[in-house]
Amino acid sequence: MAAALQTLGGGIGITLHWIAFTPTIEQQATEEQKKKWLKLAQDVAIVGAYAQTEMGHGTFVRGLETTATYDPSTQEFVINSPTLTSTKWWPGGLGKTANHATVMAQLYTRGKCYGPHNFMVQIRSLENHQPCPGVTLGDIGPKMESNGNDNGFARFDHVRIPRENMLMKFARVEADGTYVQPPSSKLAYSNMVYLRGTFVMSAAQALASATTIAVRYSCVRRQSEMKPGEPEPQILEYQTQQYKLFPQLAAAYAFWFASWFMTQQHGSITGSMEKGDMSGLAELHALSAGLKSYTTAVTARGIDVCRMACGGHGYSHASGLPALFGGAAALCTAEGENTVMMLQTARYLVKCFAQSQAGKRLTGTVAYLSAVQPSPVAGNRNMSDLGTLVAAFQHRAARMVRHAAMQMQGEMQKGKAREDAWNSCSVLLIKAAEAHVHSFVVRNFAETVQTVEVDESVRAVLTSLCQLYSLYGITEHAGDFLKDGYLTGRDIDAASSHLSAMLARVRPDAVALVDAFDLHDKILRSVLGRYDGRVYEHLYEWAKKSPLNKSEVHESYYKYLQPFLKSNRAKL
Numbered sequence: 199m200a201a202a203l204q205t206l207g208g209g210i211g212i213t214l215h216w217i218a219f220t221p222t223i224e225q226q227a228t229e230e231q232k233k234k235w236l237k238l239a240q241d242v243a244i245v246g247a248y249a250q251t252e253m254g255h256g257t258f259v260r261g262l263e264t265t266a267t268y269d270p271s272t273q274e275f276v277i278n279s280p281t282l283t284s285t286k287w288w289p290g291g292l293g294k295t296a297n298h299a300t301v302m303a304q305l306y307t308r309g310k311c312y313g314p315h316n317f318m319v320q321i322r323s324l325e326n327h328q329p330c331p332g333v334t335l336g337d338i339g340p341k342m343e344s345n346g347n348d349n350g351f352a353r354f355d356h357v358r359i360p361r362e363n364m365l366m367k368f369a370r371v372e373a374d375g376t377y378v379q380p381p382s383s384k385l386a387y388s389n390m391v392y393l394r395g396t397f398v399m400s401a402a403q404a405l406a407s408a409t410t411i412a413v414r415y416s417c418v419r420r421q422s423e424m425k426p427g428e429p430e431p432q433i434l435e436y437q438t439q440q441y442k443l444f445p446q447l448a449a450a451y452a453f454w455f456a457s458w459f460m461t462q463q464h465g466s467i468t469g470s471m472e473k474g475d476m477s478g479l480a481e482l483h484a485l486s487a488g489l490k491s492y493t494t495a496v497t498a499r500g501i502d503v504c505r506m507a508c509g510g511h512g513y514s515h516a517s518g519l520p521a522l523f524g525g526a527a528a529l530c531t532a533e534g535e536n537t538v539m540m541l542q543t544a545r546y547l548v549k550c551f552a553q554s555q556a557g558k559r560l561t562g563t564v565a566y567l568s569a570v571q572p573s574p575v576a577g578n579r580n581m582s583d584l585g586t587l588v589a590a591f592q593h594r595a596a597r598m599v600r601h602a603a604m605q606m607q608g609e610m611q612k613g614k615a616r617e618d619a620w621n622s623c624s625v626l627l628i629k630a631a632e633a634h635v636h637s638f639v640v641r642n643f644a645e646t647v648q649t650v651e652v653d654e655s656v657r658a659v660l661t662s663l664c665q666l667y668s669l670y671g672i673t674e675h676a677g678d679f680l681k682d683g684y685l686t687g688r689d690i691d692a693a694s695s696h697l698s699a700m701l702a703r704v705r706p707d708a709v710a711l712v713d714a715f716d717l718h719d720k721i722l723r724s725v726l727g728r729y730d731g732r733v734y735e736h737l738y739e740w741a742k743k744s745p746l747n748k749s750e751v752h753e754s755y756y757k758y759l760q761p762f763l764k765s766n767r768a769k770l
């Protein structure tokens with residue numbers, strides 16, 4: 199799916215139908231409702247949008263203003279946008295493509311508000327595609343990228359829908375208006391958890407694409423002299439170029455492996471939830487929110503590193519890198535803004551820390567929080583050993599979580615309300631949550647490479663890549679590891695020199711490592727990243743297709759430049 203979307207240049211009007219509308223039916227509709235809508239959606243007999251965000255609220259879902267008020271006399275819900283800021287704003291495909299939408303609205307029944315719930319609303323006629331009565335629709339205008347997708351707006355003026363159009367797998371409203379509670383109020387958000395998981399895979403795909411382009415191009419491009427009189431080397435021979443690109447390459451692999459873990463975890467926890475066991479929901483939410491935030495942010499930065507590593511040609515759309523950057527930037531904001539998502543992970547970590555302090559043994563992705571010793575024993579560590587590197591990341595994360603949580607406790611002991619203490623510690627909390635996710639990604643990478651069975655040499659290359667990823671993380675965040683003396687200055691120096699050795703070790707396999715992503719030219723859509731390496735010929739062909747080259751003398755010359763030059767010459 200990610201590859202298909204990339205081929206389509208970051209999405210078209212139907213993208214959200216596939217990635218959000220149809221999964222929402224799958225996850226939130228009753229069996230009866232699925233019989234009615236799922237096949238229609240799967241066969242694209244209807245086209246849907248996921249309409250949650252409003253002009254005034256995206257992050258704070260509880261603050262949404264659209265209302266769905268139950269009228270027992272007709273057994274209908276009345277969907278209404280009471281204010282300008284309640285206008286649905288941003289949903290992909292909502293502007294011109296979709297004829298249905300799942301609409302998130304505050305549910306009112308028997309005079310009481312029960313918070314945001316999902317409703318199926320037909321928004322356009324199936325006959326002539328005109329907006330349904332009471333529905334005002336439109337496109338929100340051009341965006342940074344992804345302009346093939348008609349992100350739209352919608353206002354509802356007391357639009358009536360049957361009671362059965364509330365997606366009722368979890369919560370229900372009976373015919374008489376009685377509200378039946380779901381097993382957890384957060385199940386209305388389950389589709390967001392699913393989508394955040396898919397964003398981790400999208401981030402991996404985007405970073406894999408960027409590194410494929412930049413590594414291949416760096417083998418074609420030759421520049422400067424390494425040694426006087428010798429031929430110009432491939433720019434990938436420069437250590438600084440390797441230092442730019444190989445950590446991104448390693449991160450792309452790390453994120454693929456993290457996305458595999460996420461998919462498997464999502465399947466197993468939602469499977470338990472189907473059987474009524476909600477115990478894994480909090481961890482699933484914390485992990486998907488944190489991973490979505492971390493991987494998309496690193497990917498967006500990494501793509502720009504790849505762009506700069508391609509020099510001037512990287513800035514051209516011919517490279518494919520600006521489009522990838524625009525796509526990754528969307529992933530940072532959509533489906534839960536990254537800071538807000540990382541704070542959700544921090545919230546879970548603070549709770550886990552408190553449980554661990556109270557003597558509970560933690561399990562799953564946070565188990566290390568109870569296992570790590572607060573007072574480290576310094577010593578000369580073997581910085582080329584993967585186990586040592588994983589332990590260092592876990593120690594760093596545990597220390598930072600403890601520090602943020604204690605700082606918060608301290609603020610509260612000084613009389614601050616919990617919410618104020620949270621806000622004044624939120625930078626520390628974000629950093630702690632990032633360290634936690636980073637440590638998870640490192641550990642998962644290390645565990646995954648150990649399971650490679652096909653070929654000893656493949657395992658060796660992936661192990662080097664994993665070491666490179668970990669050592670880069672340590673040298674980039676050296677202060678965090680040095681702070682309580684867990685690592686010494688000498689350890690950091692050792693990490694730096696191992697990192698240099700890893701750059702040299704990965705170099706001979708770099709092209710094979712990007713080719714292994716198996717991204718076809720049609721998906722990459724990059725002149726610089728072509729599989730056959732014929733960059734310059736195709737750069738020239740690409741430029742010739744520029745719309746400005748359709749005529750030898752452009753019409754703007756006759757309209758503006760010629761009279762302007764003429765008048766300037768006349769003044770001489």
Ligand SMILES: CCCCCCCCCCCCCCCCCCC/C=C/C(=O)SCCNC(=O)CCNC(=O)[C@H](O)C(C)(C)COP(=O)(O)OP(=O)(O)OC[C@H]1O[C@@H](n2cnc3c(N)ncnc32)[C@H](O)[C@@H]1OP(=O)(O)O
Pocket residue numbers: 199200201203204207208209214217218248250251256257258259260290344384387388390391396397400401403404479480483521522524525526528529531532533534535538542545546549
């Ligand atoms: C897919 C693209 C493919 C790309 C291909 C790759 C190649 C790249 C090329 C470029 C392509 C670019 C293409 C770009 C496409 C972009 C597609 C965009 C699609 C976007 C869709 C959307 O954006 S849909 C809208 C999404 N909106 C959000 O996510 C809203 C975020 N806000 C929230 O989730 C919530 O409001 C909140 C979590 C921030 C707060 O919720 P709330 O106020 O209710 O909770 P509390 O903070 O009070 O917490 C209470 C309690 O609940 C727990 N909790 C919160 N959420 C959840 C949950 N989801 N599940 C479980 N539990 C939850 C919370 O932790 C608290 O628990 P406690 O125990 O009380 O602590």
Ligand SMILES: Cc1cc2nc3c(=O)[nH]c(=O)nc-3n(C[C@H](O)[C@H](O)[C@H](O)COP(=O)(O)OP(=O)(O)OC[C@H]3O[C@@H](n4cnc5c(N)ncnc54)[C@H](O)[C@@H]3O)c2cc1C
Pocket residue numbers: 214218248249250251254255256257258287288289290344349528531532533534535536537538541
């Ligand atoms: C390309 C794209 C596609 C989208 N597609 C859809 C779609 O299909 N359907 C849909 O419903 N929506 C969609 N959206 C909307 C998207 O989900 C929201 O924009 C996103 O959830 C962020 O919410 P916001 O815009 O309200 O940001 P805001 O919350 O206004 O964020 C602005 C700033 O405030 C900060 N902030 C907000 N709250 C807090 C807090 N509690 N603590 C600390 N800082 C905070 C943020 O960190 C950020 O820096 C899309 C958006 C984009 C960009």
